[in-house]
Amino acid sequence: MPSAFTVLWTMRERQAWLDSGQTVFTSAFGNAYRARGVAPGDSIYILSCGQGSVWLWGRITVRQVEECAAADPSGFRDAVRADRRQSTPADPNRLLPPQLVAGIRFADGQGPAMRENGPDPQTFRGIRRLSDESRAVFETLLGSNFAHAAHVTHSPDVSESPDADIMAMRALSVRQPYVELILRGVKKVEYRSTPTTVRGRVLLYASRIPGPAEAFSSAKLKPEGLVRGAVVGSVNVVGCRVGREGYEWDLAEPRRLPVPMIPDAKPQPIWFYPFRQG
Incomplete structure (x- = not known):
């Protein structure tokens, strides 16, 4: 590279x-x-x-x-x-x-x-x-985040999160390119091995660790064109159900932050509070 x-x-x-x-x-x-x-x-x-x-x-x-x-x-x-x-x-x-x-x-x-x-x-x-x-x-x-995936449908609303206090929100860690697909409204289900009782809007943290190469190839996205190691947006967790190989977390209303935010706290594999003090 x-x-x-x-x-x-x-x-x-x-x-x-x-x-x-x-x-x-x-x-x-x-x-x-x-x-x-x-x-x-x-x-x-x-x-x-x-x-x-x-x-x-x-x-x-x-x-x-x-x-x-x-x-x-x-x-x-x-x-x-x-x-x-x-x-x-x-x-x-x-x-x-x-x-x-x-x-x-x-x-x-x-x-x-x-x-x-x-x-x-x-x-x-x-x-x-x-x-x-x-x-x-x-x-x-610089505006080149979508240069390699023009065919992917954008979410109809990827504006700034409307929440009053983003600093108090918890974040869900998701690897690229999956978090990008969530923000575009393409990926509406997050597959996990454990259930969640969390409901409502949460931040989306793009993990530093990328997903498998075949995921980028399938999405027609290049790793170097996607943000990693930053909070990039938010999404509503609206449900959780048992799937064939684990649990399916239902997602809705993704919103992209206009500028990615580097977390203050150490990221965790699933949930963490990136900006909350104490």
């Missing part, structure tokens, strides 16, 4: 892009793309920071990595050239919610260093390899 990296654009780079009038990424310059192991097919997520906030400009899918000439007046040592067909348009106004920023994880397991007013920009300096979970969250924000 290709790797994913973050790159922090400086004020100079941001202004140069805005002045260019471009809307699609063609390249990005730096000093350590090759040293960090960036290769064709990898993803580069362009970030910028300021006044305690972080913006996700978009994604470059790398076509090739080039060494800059020694006489290049820019002073950069190397550059990535974008595959324009696979890269996203640039959006300098895509502001990341603070909770999502705090939940970003790099491949080494570290998150951003936080100050009182937001993340320390030094956290994002250089070229940092991104975790698979945070990569999937970024892809969701």
Whole structure:
């Protein structure tokens, strides 16, 4: 699987892009793309920071990595050239919610260093390899979550959960791609080995552990395009009955969160409270 990296654009780079009038990424310059192991097919997520906030400009899918000439007046040592067909348009106004920023994880397991007013920009300096979970969250924000499954019917209502206090709700852990199929209204029954007396709206936590490969193939979904390790929505548990090989939990009215939420608590195999304090 290709790797994913973050790159922090400086004020100079941001202004140069805005002045260019471009809307699609063609390249990005730096000093350590090759040293960090960036290769064709990898993803580069362009970030910028300021006044305690972080913006996700978009994604470059790398076509090739080039060494800059020694006489290049820019002073950069190397550059990535974008595959324009696979890269996203640039959006300098895509502001990341603070909770999502705090939940970003790099491949080494570290998150951003936080100050009182937001993340320390030094956290994002250089070229940092991104975790698979945070990569999937970024892809969701960039709108490519459904790119590989256009034939799957969407739920008629996947808006934000109407519950007043989402922080007090319990969550059901479900592996991908099953949780995605629940959110789309395709999967209406959750098969479990034990019964449940829980009724009403619960959160849906997309487990870090993916389901079997044949499940992704059957749903025409790719693992890298789905969020894992985050609360992604909610659903009503409306019943439970005995099935042929266990119990069938009936589900209704799925609703997708507009932004996935990283839980504060340690996820459990079935039920847990991701945000409740104490």
